[in-house]
Amino acid sequence: MAQQEKVTTNGGLDPAQHEAITKHMTHEEHEAAKAAARFGYGPLAHRRGNQGDVSAFGGEFQPGLFKSPEARKFANPAPLGLSAFALTTFVLSLINLGTRGVTGPNIVVATAYGYGGLVQLLAGMWEMAVGNTFGATALSSYGGFWISFGIILTPGGFEIVSSLEALGGTQFLDSFGFFLFGWFIFTTILLMATLRSTVAFFLLFFTLDLAFLMLAIGYLVRVDGKPNPMLIQAGGAFGILAAFLAWYNALAGILDDSNSFFVIPVAHFPWSVKGQQQRGAKGDQYTV
Template sequence: MTYDNNPDIKAGNNMSSSDSNTDDVEAGRYGPLAHINTAESRVPAFGGEFQPGLYRSPKNRKIANPAPLGLCGFALTTFMLGCIQMNVRGITKPNIIVGPALVYGGLVQLLSGMWEMAAGNTFGATVLSSYGGFWISIAITFIPGGFNIIGALEEADKGSPILFYNSFALYLMAWFIFTFLIMLCTVKSTVAFFSLFFVVDLSILLIALAYFYPNAHEMPNEGLMKAGGLLAFLGAFLAWYNAFAGIADNSNSFFIVPVVHFPWSEKRRSARMTKTASEGA
């Protein structure tokens, strides 16, 4: 998040030194929002806080920002999925993703979603908790010999994997719909925030289609699978980008990653109005 050009920040930096320590703790001015004047009612959308629109600054914040943790859990697991889908280094079996999907992308992301609920962020709580459940369910599906989901479906289809492909594709299509609805909530936010959900949504769609339309050898469509893996790979780095934006500030980093707002966002509209008013004066 860019702090230097924010008038709210400049106002917050005028606090007297006697108020700095005690007031910062009591008012919750720490973490990614450390340099924002919390007396202001609302601040712009910010992917690092997993806030897709204008929101109120926390005044009595007693927990850290859980969004970067959830984003990192999603990013790492999605990165591994993308590599497997693209057959990087000849890896074709998804077994290695079971552990991260259960623990980091699953449990840890689910917990971060619960902390978002405690922080009062409905969007973050819904999305992070949901994708935590998504990765746990993926791990359960692909645990070798565990729940025998794949084996049971292949047995029901007389040894053919098509029944599993169709079942798994329907499952992914449900997540495509969910991600699309979530993406609609980010069109007034930042470019990086919106792009994360846009890329992930396309990735899920392509992977679902790869299972819906297998090749003549009863294998998922290789072209669609690799395309979906490439988008998943890109989505992982977008999630890491937003996570870094939520962690880095002037106290721990020499630079702050840029946050680009859409032209139709409240932030850009306010900037245009301010510029017009100053030119008119």
């Protein structure tokens, strides 16, 4: 019974494996690793017995190894930011698809300011507080995207659309296409940082990247002087996928032993550090 308790405390590893992994850790790193194992997320989160659950690594919005926010007495802000992004993207993508004949994006202005913008920006700042550079950069930037998107579409408030349209031609459509293309480039940069993380995390940025690309081209390559409807709908479809993947990753960060009977899988890439550790390939080189 004592041996079984020791294995459980070590995050599901036998004593020899645990010693090999932790022998070079500082005291602070030991505490962070134990917290990660205890709360079901992080590099030492584990598959427990026959419950069939796996670590909620994707819910941390961190593609690399990290120190647990719990060790800093700070909640995990990633699910909040992911949820804010997901809902706003979901609503806009439905409009881009022309669902139930809705084509005007005005309703998105409210969510772009209040949830996808402000709340996601706050989550990004909290990611900065817990030392997660990727999460802070991504969530704060997409929060800024939604705020700027809301500014562009605010009817009459900033007169951006009307001012560009008053110049004649395709000034607004081209400008908006440039705006979206810039976000495609930024998302591609973030995508590169997810190649050694999890399938769920990678697919979130991959589908979002395609959504930005389709929408940008749709505004720049027009049909009869209007945004290309097929490309706009394609962007909406990829946006729907990105929204549900964001919710999935958010759920992965919310569920733990205290509130759920299971933890959803996020599927580590076999070439990722965590994937190699699971196969025992780099257990003796582990660092937190």
